[in-house]
Amino acid sequence: MSLDIWMRENPLTYVWVGSYAVALLVFAIEVAMVVHKRKITLQQVRLLIEAEESA
Amino acid sequence: MKNLFGLLLLIVRRDLLLAMRRRADVLTTLIFFVMVVSLFPLGVGPETDMLRKMAPGVLWVAALLASMLSLGRLFSADYLDGTLEQMLLAPQSLSVLVLGKMASHWMVSGLPLVLMTPVLGLQFDMSVQAIGVLMLGLLLGTPILSMIGAIGAALTLGLRGGGVLLSLLVLPLCIPVLIFGTGAVQAVTSGLSISSHLSLLGALLVLAVAFTPWVTAQALRISME
Amino acid sequence: MAINWFKYSAPTTFYPLAGKLIPWFAASSAILFAAGLYLGFVVAPSDATQGEFYRIIYIHVPSSILSMFLYLVMAGYAALGLIFNTRLSSMMASAVAPTGALFAFIALWTGALWGKPMWGAWWVWDARLTSELILLFLYLGFIALHASIDDPRRADRAAALLAIVGSVNVPIIYFSVKWWNTLHQGSTIKFTGTSMQVTMQQSMFTMLAACWLYAIAIILMRVRSIILERERNTKWITELAEVKK
Numbered sequence: 196m197s198l199d200i201w202m203r204e205n206p207l208t209y210v211w212v213g214s215y216a217v218a219l220l221v222f223a224i225e226v227a228m229v230v231h232k233r234k235i236t237l238q239q240v241r242l243l244i245e246a247e248e249s250a
Numbered sequence: 251m252k253n254l255f256g257l258l259l260l261i262v263r264r265d266l267l268l269a270m271r272r273r274a275d276v277l278t279t280l281i282f283f284v285m286v287v288s289l290f291p292l293g294v295g296p297e298t299d300m301l302r303k304m305a306p307g308v309l310w311v312a313a314l315l316a317s318m319l320s321l322g323r324l325f326s327a328d329y330l331d332g333t334l335e336q337m338l339l340a341p342q343s344l345s346v347l348v349l350g351k352m353a354s355h356w357m358v359s360g361l362p363l364v365l366m367t368p369v370l371g372l373q374f375d376m377s378v379q380a381i382g383v384l385m386l387g388l389l390l391g392t393p394i395l396s397m398i399g400a401i402g403a404a405l406t407l408g409l410r411g412g413g414v415l416l417s418l419l420v421l422p423l424c425i426p427v428l429i430f431g432t433g434a435v436q437a438v439t440s441g442l443s444i445s446s447h448l449s450l451l452g453a454l455l456v457l458a459v460a461f462t463p464w465v466t467a468q469a470l471r472i473s474m475e
Numbered sequence: 476m477a478i479n480w481f482k483y484s485a486p487t488t489f490y491p492l493a494g495k496l497i498p499w500f501a502a503s504s505a506i507l508f509a510a511g512l513y514l515g516f517v518v519a520p521s522d523a524t525q526g527e528f529y530r531i532i533y534i535h536v537p538s539s540i541l542s543m544f545l546y547l548v549m550a551g552y553a554a555l556g557l558i559f560n561t562r563l564s565s566m567m568a569s570a571v572a573p574t575g576a577l578f579a580f581i582a583l584w585t586g587a588l589w590g591k592p593m594w595g596a597w598w599v600w601d602a603r604l605t606s607e608l609i610l611l612f613l614y615l616g617f618i619a620l621h622a623s624i625d626d627p628r629r630a631d632r633a634a635a636l637l638a639i640v641g642s643v644n645v646p647i648i649y650f651s652v653k654w655w656n657t658l659h660q661g662s663t664i665k666f667t668g669t670s671m672q673v674t675m676q677q678s679m680f681t682m683l684a685a686c687w688l689y690a691i692a693i694i695l696m697r698v699r700s701i702i703l704e705r706e707r708n709t710k711w712i713t714e715l716a717e718v719k720k
Contacts, residue, residue, distance in 0.1 A: 202592055206527035207516075213588040214531045215512075218538070218581045222689065225577055229696045236700045240707045240718055401640060405633045409623050418619055419637060422612040423644050426651035433655060454647075465640060472632040 254346050261350025262357070268327070269358045275323060280362045283316040287370045298375045305374035306384055306435035310428050313363050313388060314395060318417045320359040321399040324351060325407055325470070338474055344467040348404075352397050352463065360392030376435075383438045383448075387431040390451040394427050397462040404469035427454060486563050486702045487711050493695040500695070504688035511685050514678035522675075531589040537683040539582035539603075541690055542610060545575035549617070550642035553635035563698075565631035566705065568638065569621055570698035574690050576614035582607055602653040609648055613641045627705060 202209045269276055290308045291301055328334040337347050364385055371381035402420035406412040434447035515533040522529040549571040556565030586604055587597045598604065617634050624630035706712050713719075 206592070207530075209588075209592075210527060210530050214534055214585040217584055218534050221577055221581055225574065225693060229693055229700070233696065233700045233703075236703045237717060240703055240712060243707055244713050244718065401636075405620060405637060406623075411623065415619055415623055418612070419616040422609050422616065422648070423640065425609060426644075426647050429651045429655040450651075465636065469633065469636050472629060472636060475629060475632075 265354030286312040345463040349463040356396040407473040500692035507685035511681035535585040537686040542579035550638040553638040557635040579611040
């Protein structure tokens with residue numbers, strides 16, 4: 196019940212922390228994952244090419 | 251036309267014969283269904299009023315899960331012994347073959363559940379009228395579950411962890427069937443007309459008969475490439 | 476001006492094009508996010524009945540619109556890939572899926588947070604909430620099926636078929652859930668009721684545009700990785716500047 200009272204006293208904080216911060220966090224995680232994936236894929240491709248050249 | 255029907259009957263008879271050779275598989279589905287349904291009163295308490303209210307939902311969800319359980323076997327045996335490959339190469343329509351397999355799957359795993367329903371309905375203190383509507387709904391609905399499930403079974407053919415994946419793919423697509431099936435029972439217990447629920451279920455069944463065999467055939471071709 | 480669209484349907488030409496476009500989409504998305512948040516929190520007044528809580532809609536509505544629309548985009552690309560056998564369409568379909576699922580998640584999450592002060596419950600079995608949840612399941616099914624098939628060609632085709640079956644099912648699911656809901660609750664909770672002010676609409680559209688541009692940017696980024704991974708044995712990949720260094 197304390198959450199209910201807090202929420203009504205600080206609606207903007209509730210909105211920000213609850214919704215927007217979570218949404219932005221999700222976006223940030225997604226961007227980080229995609230960037231990481233690109234890094235890994237580039238590394239893999241380079242390794243593959245090197246292996247082919249040395250073979 | 252007559253040829254296609256003959257083909258259909260041939261497949262149904264073959265699959266039923268195979269199922270009869272392995273009766274344990276058929277029985278496990280039925281036992282699972284009975285067991286899941288019987289667990290609910292133990293979980294939520296023995297109040298008759300609540301049980302009567304819950305019964306249609308419980309029976310439908312249990313039927314849904316039981317049909318998921320047996321879907322893995324729909325194509326896997328034929329896939330492993332190479333029969334499925336021959337079916338794909340056969341000059342006959344693959345959709346008709348698939349429809350036959352769906353029909354026999356329903357007779358083995360859906361129909362027994364429908365026949366078992368009255369006993370379980372009495373356990374939940376349902377009225378005779380409600381049990382009748384529930385059975386009618388299951389009779390119309392379980393074939394749809396077999397048919398939608400066949401698409402998932404074809405797509406997950408030969409994959410690791412196919413069973414869980416199959417449920418993940420198929421269960422969301424079965425939600426309308428669940429809603430109309432339980433809705434019919436709730437309508438009859440509150441004295442409303444059941445015809446709209448059952449005719450919608452019937453419409454879904456017609457749609458499923460028209461499209462799912464073809465889609466499943468495509469899925470089989472994708473999986474067997 | 477005649478643009479040869481087919482030219483860009485080949486991964487060879489699409490890859491550098493996407494690379495050039497990503498910074499523009501990302502930057503305009505960031506600017507619009509900032510503008511939308513400014514409009515939504517500073518310029519737009521607080522709602523007469525819902526107070527400050529209504530401001531959640533600036534993220535909730537765009538993400539639910541995108542989650543639904545991206546499913547159609549995904550199914551469209553998947554169908555193109557299945558019918559015309561184009562490599563890039565299938566890659567696009569699998570690049571769209573995670574973003575769509577995340578938007579569905581954000582829509583559900585912010586919906587729950589909006590519901591708590593408005594309805595007094597984190598979750599109500601409203602038709603829209605339930606459909607959104609089922610949509611998330613459909614996305615997860617697509618991703619899971621694609622991930623569990625090792626052969627990328629089979630994965631593309633199987634997942635495409637699932638996406639098409641799903642998109643045919645979406646209206647049936649939506650109407651059945653809606654009907655089920657009215658059956659159970661008697662009177663449904665209405666989302667609409669207060670007419671929106673112009674500034675509220677403006678901030679909503681700005682946020683919607685920002686989310687769109689973000690989705691395009693992140694999907695293009697993801698599809699570039701997928702192209703690299705799938706085409707790693709081709710000559711043009713070995714000649715790329717970022718691969719060489």
